Amino acid sequence: DAGVTQSPTHLIKTRGQQVTLRCSPKSGHDTVSWYQQALGQGPQFIFQYYEEEERQRGNFPDRFSGHQFPNYSSELNVNALLLGDSALYLCASSLGLGGVNEQFFGPGTRLTVL
Amino acid sequence: EDQVTQSPEALRLQEGESSSLNCSYTVSGLRGLFWYRQDPGKGPEFLFTLYSAGEEKEKERLKATLTKKESFLHITAPKPEDSATYLCAVQAPRGNTPLVFGKGTRLSVIA
Numbered sequence A: 001d002a003g004v005t006q007s008p009t010h011l012i013k014t015r016g017q018q019v020t021l022r023c024s025p026k027s028g029h030d031t032v033s034w035y036q037q038a039l040g041q042g043p044q045f046i047f048q049y050y051e052e053e054e055r056q057r058g059n060f061p062d063r064f065s066g067h068q069f070p071n072y073s074s075e076l077n078v079n080a081l082l083l084g085d086s087a088l089y090l091c092a093s094s095l096g097l098g099g100v101n102e103q104f105f106g107p108g109t110r111l112t113v114l
Numbered sequence B: 001e002d003q004v005t006q007s008p009e010a011l012r013l014q015e016g017e018s019s020s021l022n023c024s025y026t027v028s029g030l031r032g033l034f035w036y037r038q039d040p041g042k043g044p045e046f047l048f049t050l051y052s053a054g055e056e057k058e059k060e061r062l063k064a065t066l067t068k069k070e071s072f073l074h075i076t077a078p079k080p081e082d083s084a085t086y087l088c089a090v091q092a093p094r095g096n097t098p099l100v101f102g103k104g105t106r107l108s109v110i111a
Helices: none
Strands: A005-007 A010-013 A019-024 A031-037 A044-050 A053-057 A064-068 A074-078 A087-094 A109-113 B004-007 B010-014 B019-025 B032-038 B045-050 B056-059 B062-066 B070-075 B084-091 B105-110
Touching (some): A010 A019, A019 A109, A031 A074, A044 A064, B004 B084, B019 B032, B019 B084, B032 B062, B045 B056, B070 B084
Parallel strands (some): A010 A109, B010 B105
Antiparallel strands (some): A019 A074, A031 A044, A044 A053, A064 A074, A087 A109, B004 B019, B032 B045, B062 B070
16 A cells, blocks of 8 residues: 655755655545644644645745646645745645545655755 | 644653653644654654544554543553654644644653
C-alpha cells in the first residue's frame, strides 16, 4: 500500500525566487492538505484540495498557491520567497470531505531560503 | 479561535519510567482528536483518533485517553526507540474544518 510521497526531499532557494513542491496521496485517498512546520512548532494549515478545487485555506498570503490534478496529486507553489518561508512543508492525504478528517502525512520537503 | 496546548514541552525519562503527556483544547465541541508521532526531519506518523469523552485506545506501550477538555498519552515502560515528538491535533465539528495542531512534546528516553 503506497503511502504519501513528496518531492523533492530538500530544496535551497534564494529570496525572491519561486518554488514548486509536489505530493502524491496515499492510495485510495482523494483529498490533499498542505502544512508548514517551522522548527519547534506544530504544523500550520495552509490549504486543502478536493476535486481539483481549494476547499479550505489557512492564514497564509496569496504568495502560497496550489493545484490538484485529476489523479489527486497536488502541487504547492510559493512565489517571492522570504527568509521566513524556510520550513518543513508537509502534505497530508485523507478520504473525502466532512466527517472525521483522519490524515496521513508524507515525509515532507525541507525548504531553505537564503 | 480553536487552541491546542501540549505539556510539557520536553520530557526526559529513564528507560522503563512511565509517564503521561497532556493535550488540552478549547475547541467548542469536538469531531476528533488525533495523536501523531514525529521523528526529527520526518513527517508525522498517525497513532490514534479519539472521538468522545471516556474513549481509550492502545498501541504497544502507548495509551491515549480523552476527557471533555483534554487528552492524555500514557507511555508505559518506555524504551529509547519511543524518543520522538508527540503531536496532538483537534478537529472542530463545524463543516469541513482543518486540523489544529499543538506544538508537541519532545520525549527523550534514556537507556
